[in-house]
Amino acid sequence: MKEKIFLTRTLHDFALKELKKKFQVEVHTGKIPIPQTTLKSKIKQVDGLICFPYDKINKKVIESAKNLKVISTYSVGYDHIDTKFAKDRKIRVGYTPEVLTDATADMAFALMIDSLRRISEGERIIRKGKWKQIYGAYDYVGLDLQGKTLGIIGLGRIGKTLAKRAKAFDMKIIYHNRNQASKTKEKKLGVKYATFNKLITESDIISIHVPHTNETNQMFNMKIFRKMKNTAFLINTSRGKVVNEEDLAVALKQKIIAGAGLDVFETEPISKNHPFTKLENIVLAPHVGSSTKETRIKMAEITIKNLILGINNKKPIYSIGY
Numbered sequence: 001m002k003e004k005i006f007l008t009r010t011l012h013d014f015a016l017k018e019l020k021k022k023f024q025v026e027v028h029t030g031k032i033p034i035p036q037t038t039l040k041s042k043i044k045q046v047d048g049l050i051c052f053p054y055d056k057i058n059k060k061v062i063e064s065a066k067n068l069k070v071i072s073t074y075s076v077g078y079d080h081i082d083t084k085f086a087k088d089r090k091i092r093v094g095y096t097p098e099v100l101t102d103a104t105a106d107m108a109f110a111l112m113i114d115s116l117r118r119i120s121e122g123e124r125i126i127r128k129g130k131w132k133q134i135y136g137a138y139d140y141v142g143l144d145l146q147g148k149t150l151g152i153i154g155l156g157r158i159g160k161t162l163a164k165r166a167k168a169f170d171m172k173i174i175y176h177n178r179n180q181a182s183k184t185k186e187k188k189l190g191v192k193y194a195t196f197n198k199l200i201t202e203s204d205i206i207s208i209h210v211p212h213t214n215e216t217n218q219m220f221n222m223k224i225f226r227k228m229k230n231t232a233f234l235i236n237t238s239r240g241k242v243v244n245e246e247d248l249a250v251a252l253k254q255k256i257i258a259g260a261g262l263d264v265f266e267t268e269p270i271s272k273n274h275p276f277t278k279l280e281n282i283v284l285a286p287h288v289g290s291s292t293k294e295t296r297i298k299m300a301e302i303t304i305k306n307l308i309l310g311i312n313n314k315k316p317i318y319s320i321g322y
């Protein structure tokens with residue numbers, strides 16, 4: 001008898017084909033994200049689960065599973081999974097780091113260039129038929145990246161890759177991380193360690209690269225925005241909940257900070273009436289950090305490999321805990 005697997009939404013055709021050769025495959029085709037009741041009932045009899053960042057794989061869901069051996073998420077983030085409880089139940093958890101590092105660092109860099117050079121703002125002006133002034137000394141003036149101080153919060157894979165890009169743009173790079181990197185690594189990357197306080201007060205641009213945990217929840221709030229330079233920009237491609245959105249909207253409106261570029265939000269998708277959509281000094285992207293054709297294919301490959309390994313009682317290529 002083939003093992004049963006369940007996908008909370010569809011994946012690339014090649015991945016489904018591969019999975020169908022080995023397993024009995026069921027793909028959820030209804031509402032996205034999958035409702036908790038459906039998820040709880042579907043997970044009951046399956047051996048493997050493929051899930052996505054918006055699915056809540058909490059204790060209650062995991063408790064419903066009787067035969068589950070592996071949860072394989074199509075993401076680097078795993079804050080949607082109760083990994084501790086899964087481990088207690090001896091259920092392996094696979095995820096997809098590394099393959100999306102470049103794409104996500106590119107996205108952070110793109111948001112940074114867009115924010116400083118006001119590309120999206122200009123696009124909105126043109127589309128609304130409001131492009132009147134041309135080439136004036138003060139018209140649509142942005143800022144140079146060269147010489148600016150970039151503060152990277154979290155020097156993991158993506159933070160380091162962003163540093164490489166920033167170095168090529170002649171930026172000064174400081175970082176804050178739980179552990180300071182070795183002097184050799186710092187030198188190679190061209191980065192300097194800073195305390196959190198020094199980083200937020202001295203950076204012209206701050207880019208967030210930490211996971212969402214109890215420790216990082218709403219790490220960026222009004223208290224922090226008030227300490228930042230009023231000419232500074234905030235870039236977030238990690239998780240929305242690391243930022244207090246209500247405070248950020250006020251900080252942008254009152255020019256407590258100069259601008260922001262966001263790919264992630266507290267609750268996604270945001271509605272057209274969200275306070276951010278009323279502001280000109282913010283660039284908004286629909287959570288597409290890893291969303292390139294090449295990267296998404298690699299993510300699918302890792303996702304299915306992780307699942308196959310887990311079903312065969314082996315450790316996934318990238319696994320949380322065990």
Ligand code: DGY
Pocket residue numbers: 053074075076077078100238287288289290291
């Ligand atoms: C992830 O993989 O966690 C990213 O947020 C997707 O872009």
